[in-house]
Amino acid sequence: MNVQKAIDRKKLDEKTPLMPWFVQQFIDYKLPDLSPSTLLEYVRDYEQFFGWLRAEGLTKAEANGEVTLTDLETLRMEDVVGYRLHLTTRTEGTNSKITVSRKMSSLRSLFHYLSQIAEDENFYPLLKRNIMAKVEIKRIHKPKDTAAKLKGKILEEDELLEFIGYIAEGYGHDIEGNKQALYAYEQNKERDACIASLILNSGLRVSEVVNLNADDLDLNNKLVYVYRKGNNDETFKTPVYFREQSKDDLAHYLTLRYTRYRTPKREKALFVAVPNGQKEGKRMTKRAIQAMIIKYAKRFGKPYLTVHKLRHSFATDYYLQNDIYKTKEQLGHASTETTEVYAHLTDKTMSEAIERRVSGGS
Known part of the structure; x- marks a missing residue:
């Protein structure tokens, strides 16, 4: 479980x-x-x-x-x-x-x-x-209405890479006058950029990211194994692909997971933090990841951006290159009805997506 x-x-x-x-x-x-x-x-x-x-x-x-x-x-x-x-x-x-x-x-x-x-x-x-x-x-919430609310509040095109780059480097320049904030940032920037990169290159939910264990990761095949929402089989983890860029970010973070966070071998979590007053790395909480993304988003100039909107950002980008059925599978949606949001967001009509599926162009 x-x-x-x-x-x-x-x-x-x-x-x-x-x-x-x-x-x-x-x-x-x-x-x-x-x-x-x-x-x-x-x-x-x-x-x-x-x-x-x-x-x-x-x-x-x-x-x-x-x-x-x-x-x-x-x-x-x-x-x-x-x-x-x-x-x-x-x-x-x-x-x-x-x-x-x-x-x-x-x-x-x-x-x-x-x-x-x-x-x-x-x-x-x-x-x-x-x-x-x-x-x-x-x-x-109809898909068209949800899409209208998301317009302008997610990352689009080059912004996906820019946001990851900002977490990795740009944020440090913006806070260089604040020594305490800069120290915390230097400690965590690789981990934070890696989390943003994984969501923006796979569309994982924040709960799925929090629950990831180190041994759920298959870097060679660019896969993570996750407990998907709605699947009550406690023994089955769904394989979810991520893009090449995330592979490099994950590999870099893994070299720091044990040394920088003093993570004990008994801790299975992939993403860890050292809580205040403690010495060992422990599993990051959902709230910590949510607060972390909001912190970077405000400085990046996207105050409406949240960790869930990173998932929307990936999904919109992914849907531009794929049909609605592949997008549904990648995101772990129960039905294409939920995935319709991205058809409206990208101005691609549902009929276009279904025609591609029928003609075998997937």
């Missing part, structure tokens, strides 16, 4: 017993099909919903685990509308439309399971009335 999944599985195991018995049953039902990370999001959504039911007096339960099936059966449409309003208008941490849509989808999944799949001892549905079946959840 990869690092993040292991952390999320532990949190899931801690939170699930605090849920009503029927939610625990639902989580068990979904466990073979969904990742611990996804199920943890479900449980957090249910925590919030049950907390709201209690606050509104729509249940007599004093704790989330005491909410009953009857409480759910007797909800009215006005209650569901009230909850959506709560999610969109509450003063602290207002949710985006996408987040509200996801939270409502979580509830629909639970209610569907209870009314259509789960049975009591007499073979009747656990939930006799499903209010959530009346709720229409519109698709929020």
Whole structure:
């Protein structure tokens, strides 16, 4: 099990017993099909919903685990509308439309399971009335809209190489007056440039980069083996190719991984950092990589650039030379629907991409 999944599985195991018995049953039902990370999001959504039911007096339960099936059966449409309003208008941490849509989808999944799949001892549905079946959840982010939001906020053409070069050298010139920042930069510039290079030359997700171990790397064949999102087979790692440029950057970083970061042999992580006050290299965190890319992006003049937008940058560049099916496979998308974004970003129409596939030009 990869690092993040292991952390999320532990949190899931801690939170699930605090849920009503029927939610625990639902989580068990979904466990073979969904990742611990996804199920943890479900449980957090249910925590919030049950907390709201209690606050509104729509249940007599004093704790989330005491909410009953009857409480759910007797909800009215006005209650569901009230909850959506709560999610969109509450003063602290207002949710985006996408987040509200996801939270409502979580509830629909639970209610569907209870009314259509789960049975009591007499073979009747656990939930006799499903209010959530009346709720229409519109698709929020269409590929064309996502592409429009990304325009001008990703790296294009020569900028991909320029950004890696800036991390490797240019940033140092910009901060030469700040000795402390310069020292930290000199320590980490090869590693940081290598991470940016790997994402910009393979399209890996940040979670996939974080979970990489040194022995997942096959430099000769320009491959890394990763746990791909949505694949719950804990024994299988998907081979993902990277471009030639990344091979040189990785080889250079590997010569420093052990010596500069004093990485012990028991540490399997490919990308490591020495935490403050400690002496040995440990696996870099997702947050550290995200913050690192933002730091360089601001100085580079691309303040909107994030680590996930590096993936978008690669994908757009890759799609210009390949069809939508190859791009889907390289990125590890579940369907070409997600990959459509890059058709809109590159102004290549979907029909062009599909024609190339049909005519065998791939």
